[in-house]
Amino acid sequence: MSELREQAGKVKEAARALAILPTLRKNAILLAMAEALEKRQGEILEANAVDIAAAESKGTSPAMLDRLALNEGRIYSMAEGLRKVAGLPDPVGEVIGGGTAASGLRITKRRVPLGVVGIIYEARPNVTSDAMGLCLKTGNGVILKGGSEAVASNAAIARIMTEAGISRGLPEDVVCFVSDTSRECVNEMMKMNGLIDVLIPRGGSGLIQAVVRGATVPVIETGVGNCHIFVDMSADLQMARKIVVNAKTSRPSVCNAAESLLVHREIAPAFLPDVFAALKEKGVRLYGCPESRKYGEISAATEEDYAKEYLDLAMSVKVVADVREAVRHINRYGTQHSEAIVTRNIENARYFQEMVDAAAVYVNASTRFTDGEEFGLGAEIGISTQKLHARGPMGLTELTTYKYFVEGDGQIR
Template sequence: MDYKAYMLQKGLLAKEASRHMANITTEVKNKALLNIAKAIRENTSIIIAENTKDIENGKNKGLSKAILDRILLDEKRIEAMATAVEQVAGLNDPIGEVIEGFKTYNELKISKIRVPLGVVGIIYEARPNVTIDAAALCIKSGNSCILRGGSEAINSNIVISKTISKAATESGLPDGTVTFVDVTDREIVDIMLKFNECIDVLIPRGGANLIRKVVENATVPVIETGVGNCHVFVDESADIKKAIEIIVNAKTHRPGVCNAIETILIHKNIAEKILGELKKELEEKKVQLRGCEETQKFIECEEATDEDWSTEYLDLILAVKVVNDIDEALNHIYKYGTKHSEAIITESYTNSQRFLKEVDAAAVYINASTRFTDGGEFGFGAEIGISTQKLHARGPMGLKELTSYKYLIYGDGQIRK
């Protein structure tokens, strides 16, 4: 197959679609989204059948339980996908929103309004729900999208993308609004990274290796997302019951996602009180602990290495470090964190406010699980990804994060002198 010709065909179609999508009415976009949600529900059994193939292939390849969980679709998850699309339909349309308006010294009237980004390319691994979330958000924000999912969920992604595309075009959206790349050869990714003539922005979603490859090799602008070496710091004033519940949730609710924690930092003055019970609760959830030398004085666990502090396990493994004070905790997070999600468990107002102020991350929590760093949980309906950079978006990316802006200038014959 001539991959360049293949991608050019899809890219030109998506580019032409984006031109029309920028002017599609909210009513038509919402109609399409509601029809997509309906179609997803109607095709539940077909989607599950294709997903079963991906699960079996994954097991044969020896994929971890955490990765298999990311791939898995059942009736409950498919219903959640359809509901998310409906929620996006119910959100305010950002396109055309006046961000600000002002008048200049020479009576020019200037308005700054939201416009779509254009063609959004999403390169992702494992999670087939990204296909529906990305498509829904791009449609509502007036963008077209080119989706390239990984081989792990190729069968699921193909049937979902076909379902979306059919419902979208039948609802009046242009052909090419949602384009799925059904070739798993990695050469396709290399082409997308430098596909400036057809893609306006790339968003990678997946593991550290994928994100690094995209960031380091793309000529297309990139929004960096995803890698989540997230921490919970248990301060000496922490409520122990609250701390244990939050840690267990943040680690075990879905260990294979980027907002799950990978390291806990425990103040030395509370370590003896919490570590025994915490270990018991975590081991009941099959979590393997790796602790520093000080941690091993209180509980029996595998010794942590320097590599553990920087590892995003995406699995039922948790690193534990006893720290002297909040300063050491903040320094550890500064050194090893990936600017995703960080949490402090404390009853100290002073320490909580210091943590909020000094931690440089997209989401910083006081006394809550990091698992809430999610577009749906933030009220965005869905998310295109969780940005860990500062330009132009940060944290869960919803509709507004898929827009740019332009200036509209109203004059009455003014010329510059």
């Protein structure tokens, strides 16, 4: 048996004790972890400096360096995140169904932890503290496998949190930080059926697809968002322009940012020149269909552009005949994340919401709202783009499963 499997076995075993830890104890552990992150920030910043130096020597891009860099403010945010999770209601133990069966059996359907959650992630070191906090609050053991570029920072964060947790009663071995950042190690994690109950990849679409394709352990697919805004014929064009500009430019690197603009043919002449100007002013590169290109100097879109999650100041544009063509286009190229229609027509709004296959379907609002915070979940481990188990923002509840507790007095069947 490999060392990783052996460690995972220990996590699984330790997670059984964590699963029944009272909420008050778990909250105390999270608060101690937050305090330790702040108190021992020197160690974290030192480790982070090692990662940054290595990244710089490899010629890493400034944007990437920024994602990697920690400072006092960012460490404070990580600690605040843990305090916030400590303050959220604990879903573990919640009764979500049941009754007395015809046989007289008393059946209680109760939320319980998933068991062991595996997180495979890239870049941002704050994922280490976020994911650990959410998994521990929900009574799950956690195996963390971060990217090589942040390995020193991640290891320091995990070590400091674990030590602080154990001092407050966290069962030993419930957290496993995998410092081996090799590809083989990821491959092994993906096949650890019986040791890992669910695998959540967080990162770019390359990572996510590799995990979805390669894993035999159940996976929750997250985060890739090729989101569209469809501006219908009857749209309030001023509202439409604001929504498009916001959805594209307010934070282009996140998954709920819009990547593609669909415009009804009838209002294209009135809308496109205006929105092109507004987007160009924000530095957005535009790739359009032949018809859209009549309304501004923009590049030609390829088939690839329509399927692309730019995560950048770039956007594809297409003129469509009606809401039906818009829906067909979205169901073909979208990633089932977040989609929006801007319209005044109630029938088209309903048709769009019913027929578009996505986690969140908006009428007259920016796709940027798809988020655990905005949806009232309090915190978020990721945004699911699959349909099994969880769809859209995943909070604490989505890190649980349930168990039937059944009590009888000798019933046989």
